[in-house]
Amino acid sequence: MGQQNVILVFGATGTIGREVVKNLCQEHSKNNLRIKAAYHSEEKARDLKNFGDVELVYVDFENKESIRNALHGVTTLYLLTGYTVDMLVHSWAVISEAQKAGVLHIVHNGVMQSPNSLASYAVWHFMIEKTIERSGLNYTFIRPAIYMDNLLGYGNWEPEPGTVTWFCNQDVPLIWISSADLGAFGAAILANPGAHRNKEYKIGTGTMTMRQIVEKANQTTGLNLQFKKVSPDEMMDIMVNKLGNEPEYMKGTALLFKQADEGNGAVQEMTEDVSLFKSVTGRNPEDWSQFLLRNSDKLRSLQTKSTFTDRLKQTMGLNNNSSLSQSTKPAAMQSMPARPGLSSFGKS
Numbered sequence: 001m002g003q004q005n006v007i008l009v010f011g012a013t014g015t016i017g018r019e020v021v022k023n024l025c026q027e028h029s030k031n032n033l034r035i036k037a038a039y040h041s042e043e044k045a046r047d048l049k050n051f052g053d054v055e056l057v058y059v060d061f062e063n064k065e066s067i068r069n070a071l072h073g074v075t076t077l078y079l080l081t082g083y084t085v086d087m088l089v090h091s092w093a094v095i096s097e098a099q100k101a102g103v104l105h106i107v108h109n110g111v112m113q114s115p116n117s118l119a120s121y122a123v124w125h126f127m128i129e130k131t132i133e134r135s136g137l138n139y140t141f142i143r144p145a146i147y148m149d150n151l152l153g154y155g156n157w158e159p160e161p162g163t164v165t166w167f168c169n170q171d172v173p174l175i176w177i178s179s180a181d182l183g184a185f186g187a188a189i190l191a192n193p194g195a196h197r198n199k200e201y202k203i204g205t206g207t208m209t210m211r212q213i214v215e216k217a218n219q220t221t222g223l224n225l226q227f228k229k230v231s232p233d234e235m236m237d238i239m240v241n242k243l244g245n246e247p248e249y250m251k252g253t254a255l256l257f258k259q260a261d262e263g264n265g266a267v268q269e270m271t272e273d274v275s276l277f278k279s280v281t282g283r284n285p286e287d288w289s290q291f292l293l294r295n296s297d298k299l300r301s302l303q304t305k306s307t308f309t310d311r312l313k314q315t316m317g318l319n320n321n322s323s324l325s326q327s328t329k330p331a332a333m334q335s336m337p338a339r340p341g342l343s344s345f346g347k348s
Helices: 015-027 042-051 063-072 086-101 120-135 179-192 210-221 233-243 248-260 274-281 286-294 296-301 308-316
Strands: 006-010 033-039 052-057 076-079 106-108 138-144 164-168 176-179 197-205 206-208 227-228
Touching: 006 015, 006 179, 015 033, 015 179, 015 206, 042 052, 042 210, 052 063, 063 086, 076 086, 076 179, 086 120, 106 120, 106 179, 120 138, 120 248, 120 286, 138 179, 164 210, 176 179, 179 197, 197 274, 206 210, 210 227, 210 286, 210 296, 233 248, 286 296
Parallel strands: 006 033, 006 076, 033 052, 076 106, 106 138, 138 197, 164 227
Antiparallel strands: 176 206
16 A cells, blocks of 8 residues: 555635535545645534544644644645635745645645736736745646536625526626536545646536526526626625625626626636546536536525625624624624635636
8 A cells, every 4th residue: 555645625614625525535535545624713614524534623824833733744735725815825834834844746726717817816826826836846726617606605695586696797608617516626636646747727517608597597496586787896895895805806806707798808718628527537517407406495595585785684683774884794704705615706
């Protein structure tokens, strides 16, 4: 038996990281792996052990000693940091400590967009990738398309009942991938890193317009959901002023959808590659019909649910006439980073 592959997954409590851990436990448990999941919130990490034999390790990106401790004995790591400009500093800290710890391979989850799109976060991811390349460590760069899951969560920031919300015209073709499939893709690479040494993968598994998605959702559920466009400028207001996300990151997202409506930019450069997904994972990806059927309960909830802001106010004990300003949000929320799933608008 050869050297054990000790894998550390950063961002393990987020949408994508959780799927990576689950797939490592359920699909690759016979591959002589030791799986470590990095967490910052113990509460969010507890259920990761339900997936299988997972070692939970606390990490504070602002504390190099915690990063050093987490990397002890690790051979392969999955790098997924928070979606703020702090990703640059945090990634630098991980990469530099990985060199010292003897890590052999870094798998980085980035975005599909080229930095030529001028989206801030695309440039940040490009800089992280260049830092990894120059580190001398083996690497695999995963550049995913837009997450299907965003339509069920952050894609519906403040929908009217019975609507599905998105940020560009409903006839713009978009490339998608589900978080479950991205987790399977990442886990397969982590389990066999040598086969993917110094490779760069743009991964999208299906092309659909919003018009087609809503039609298919209605066919799947028997509902009568309608498409509602929220402009990139409105999205900026919701994401920054109501949800406390970082303005620079959201500016990049708004730019992506403005360019999509104009028929140019990163959306038009995205590519679908089902054969790549199958060659790495050994199975076909989830298509939209399967995804919508799996999430039919969430789709039905869109028919009658209150707005995101109303639910947020209820959680905070505010009445419907209260203003959800930055000052009224809890301190933790005032600096709340975007969750990983969000970043994959152009690939959160």
